[in-house]
Amino acid sequence: MRSRELTNPAFRYLPSLTTSPLEQTSKDLKRFNQKLNRGGLEDYAHSLRNQTLSAEAARRLFFIYAAVVGLSLSTIFHIYTESSITRVFFISAASFGALSLYGYTTQRDLSPIGSFLMMGLIGLIIAMVVNMFLKSTGLDFVISAAGVLIFAGLTAWDTQKIKEMFDPQEDGTAIGRKAVMGALTLYLDFINLFLFLLRIFGQQRS
Numbered sequence: 001m002r003s004r005e006l007t008n009p010a011f012r013y014l015p016s017l018t019t020s021p022l023e024q025t026s027k028d029l030k031r032f033n034q035k036l037n038r039g040g041l042e043d044y045a046h047s048l049r050n051q052t053l054s055a056e057a058a059r060r061l062f063f064i065y066a067a068v069v070g071l072s073l074s075t076i077f078h079i080y081t082e083s084s085i086t087r088v089f090f091i092s093a094a095s096f097g098a099l100s101l102y103g104y105t106t107q108r109d110l111s112p113i114g115s116f117l118m119m120g121l122i123g124l125i126i127a128m129v130v131n132m133f134l135k136s137t138g139l140d141f142v143i144s145a146a147g148v149l150i151f152a153g154l155t156a157w158d159t160q161k162i163k164e165m166f167d168p169q170e171d172g173t174a175i176g177r178k179a180v181m182g183a184l185t186l187y188l189d190f191i192n193l194f195l196f197l198l199r200i201f202g203q204q205r206s
Contacts, residue, residue, distance in 0.1 A: 055173050055176025055177055055180065058176065058177055058181075059176070059180055062183060062184055065184075066187060073191075076198065076202075078205070079202075079204060079205065080198060080203060080204055081202075081203045081205060083203070084201065084202045084203035085198065085202065088198045088201050088202055091197060091201070092194040092197050093190075095152065096155055096190045099152055099155040099156045099159075100156065100159045100186065102156050103158070103159030103163075104159050104160065104163055106156075110156060110157045110160050111157075113153055113156075113157060117153045117154055117157065120149075121150055121154075124143060124146055127146075128143055131143060141200070144200045145200065147192065147196035147199075148193065148196045148200070151189055151192045151196060152193060155186065155189045155190070155193065158182075158185045158186060158189055159186065162178075162185070162186070165178055165182075166178065
């Protein structure tokens with residue numbers, strides 16, 4: 001089994017997803033995402049937090065960002081078969097929906113779990129960097145499994161945070177900004193959950 005390197009083009013925490021047969025594509029995506037992260041997503045999130053964007057402008061930028069991410073993820077079709085991508089997508093969608101529903105309906109405070117997941121995420125990034133040099137298939141599987149668990153938990157936690165930050169007394173513009181920020185957060189959770197599941201269950205092209 002060939003070792004794989006995780007570099008996720010979509011994400012706030014991690015680099016983009018690729019495998020050894022597409023190393024050149026991976027390098028191109030890395031350069032693209034470094035520019036995107038430096039000048040795009042960070043400025044976008046900063047503007048939302050500091051209320052310098054209107055709700056409509058924030059929505060437009062979110063759709064543009066989602067489209068760019070979708071295009072950058074198109075490389076997975078060169079790596080995995082269409083049937084396995086479709087299968088993993090529906091598994092991811094069902095899991096994401098159930099986890100988000102749990103986060104929305106549970107009365108349990110998920111903040112302690114969220115803090116633990118963030119620490120786990122740091123460890124995951126370190127392990128990924130180490131495995132870029134070791135290229136261990138065993139460690140690659142452990143990283144993928146840990147990534148699924150971490151982003152599953154983050155989906156529930158982020159949903160609860162979004163629910164709690166909603167204030168019906170706020171004006172429509174503030175609510176619109178929060179809605180876009182919440183959508184961006186959950187979108188990135190889903191993308192990463194999908195990519196980690198794909199690393200485990202995806203069938204590579206021969």
